[in-house]
Amino acid sequence: LLCGTLRPYQVSGMSWICRLYELGRNGILADEMGLGKTIQTIAAIAWLAERRQIWGPHLVVAPTSVVGNWVMEFQRWAPGLRVVAYTGSKKERAALRSGWTKPEHSDVVVTSYTLVLNDLAHLRRRRWVYLVVDEAHHIKNETSQAWRALMELPVLAKLLLTGTPFQNSLHELWSLLYFLSSSQEMRDRFTAEEWQAMTTPIADHAAAKRMIAGVHTLLRPYILRRLKSEVEQELPQKRYLIHVCPMSRMQRQLYTDFIAHHATRDKLQSRRPFSVIQCLAYLRQVCNHPYLITPPQPRSPVFLDFDAMPARSAMLERCFRIIDHTTAATAGTAAATAPPPPLVAFPTRDALLFDCGKLQVLAKLLARLRQTGHRCLIFTQMPRVLDLLELFLSASGYRYMRMDGSTPAAMRTTLVDGFNADPRFFCFILSTRSGGVGLNLTGADTVIFYDSDWNPAMDAQAQDRAHRIGQTREVTIYRLITAHSIEANILRKAEEKQRLSQLVIGAGHF
Incomplete structure (x- = not known):
């Protein structure tokens, strides 16, 4: 060797x-x-x-x-x-x-x-x-x-x-x-x-x-x-912290209305796996951000002529939803026959925070981490949550990278090496399934689970992207859990699986 x-x-x-x-x-x-x-x-x-x-x-x-x-x-x-x-x-x-x-x-x-x-x-x-x-x-x-x-x-x-x-x-x-x-x-x-x-x-x-x-x-x-x-006695310790996040008014309304609806009760009582999974997915989306259920409809005062751009950026494609077109200012002119410039939806940072208790907790946590010189990995199960996180991080002025299932294989190594080498990047946002295995991200010393996987082994894989050979700082793992919601049940189920894993594998001393 x-x-x-x-x-x-x-x-x-x-x-x-x-x-x-x-x-x-x-x-x-x-x-x-x-x-x-x-x-x-x-x-x-x-x-x-x-x-x-x-x-x-x-x-x-x-x-x-x-x-x-x-x-x-x-x-x-x-x-x-x-x-x-x-x-x-x-x-x-x-x-x-x-x-x-x-x-x-x-x-x-x-x-x-x-x-x-x-x-x-x-x-x-x-x-x-x-x-x-x-x-x-x-x-x-x-x-x-x-x-x-x-x-x-x-x-x-x-x-x-x-x-x-x-x-x-x-x-x-x-x-x-x-x-x-x-x-x-x-x-x-x-x-x-x-x-x-x-x-x-x-x-x-x-x-x-x-x-x-x-x-x-x-x-x-x-x-x-x-x-x-x-x-590996020289490897720094890691510690675990759970942040319980309150629901916003909008989240609570969506959550309780869905639970109380007769169609939801019928699906759950049917015990058909697909119907139950649909209900659980809806509740998890509400916990992550209500805009996953009811997207906002603000209109930007800025006109963007996409046709004049050499290429529409990937971020605009993901985060801006074209919702309307302006009308021509002067009828009967040549300009009136041309396609009008699009008007794009662009939720403000305050709106993103106001309507989601979990994002409010994350915003405070990131501000504290930034001030104390930490760098973090943020994992989520949902690519659409990554879209919202991109909007929030951009509006907050944080430099970040993103990786999910759509990221080309050839680009993934470049992103990982770039993040580890450049401390100007504060966050790396990743989908748990795509970014949680096989990567070395020791440039970060903080791992944040925006939501949890039903399978605790997937989260264990993800957190050890930072806690591995080459890490020189203590690693802190934060888990965000929405209070009085399905997420508490997911966490409890995960803890049961971890205890059983310890009995089957840990107690064997292989």
Whole structure:
């Protein structure tokens, strides 16, 4: 390895991966987020090449947002390996496959889950030595397309990387183990009754606890997990704070009217999953900002001639909604026949704050953080909330960056590097699902969850974008919760899942 030295626990992790390979076993490297699972994997692949002359080919499958990071880390730590980023258009990928089956084509191919589904037939043409699945919770369901596609690949060994091996139920953990081994091996280790209990989503926590000892026995040959508190003593501490946010008058009116409406009661009583999800989504939108339900209709006094602009900016596209056109000032003139300039909706900062209690709390928090020299990441589940946050941050004079599912993969690395390197950027606003995995954002020392995920593992992944190796300051995690709302129930459910995760994974001391 070049350009760095592994920490002692990383050397141990690399040795564990190599030992699994030599024993013909698959495994899960489940170190807590931020401990360098990527580096340990690269070191193991480099060791196989140097010491065992096993150069590959290896296939690394990762979320789109971190494919570029994998390639960069390979180039930094093991430049002697020939690494191909299998991305781009259909034509570009076809060019990358030229000489696909020849050994000299590449040692490592890095691609995304999406492209595995699109190009499975081509990927099956090569026999891979190692299949490395990053953020392996993406295949927590054995009926998903990604799980089935990866199972079809011809590989000698499999390595799953995830900082959150347990998320919602034992069944999801079982899916990962089933991916690593044959169904017969699983069945041989448990009775029919135990098999049924293990492969059924948890409904009775007492029954689940009775299975914990068996789960630990089953996991131990397959999993290695270390926590930051155990192996990284120099990493700064992190602390958690919850801010309870009052509802504005507009929010309270929308919330109570919806709850009291007979149509809402009918949907909830029907117990149809889609109807219940619709109701919960509406309530969550009200908590985040009432403008997600009833957008304002202010009219700007400023006329913007979009046709005269070389290109309409992305921010204008997202945040300005064209709602009206002016009439020609003089009838019968040439100007009267031309398309009138558009008038755009532009909610003021005061209006944004007045109608949303949560945004009021966030505004005070950001002002205090700015004065004390902190930089922050703001996560939300909803892209439309990112639009409103952009309006608020711009009106407040804060410099920021944004990343969501629509951000091109090639731009994500540039945004991350730019934010870490330039302290003038105060905020990075991200969607939890797109920006919460695989990124290194140690330039920030504060994480704010504008809303919470039903799955606490997703929020845990997101907060560790800042709390990881390379962080030199204490990290503070703020969670905004709307008082007397569905968000309190979401938080309570998340805490239950975390306790169960501690029983299943933490208590096993893997």
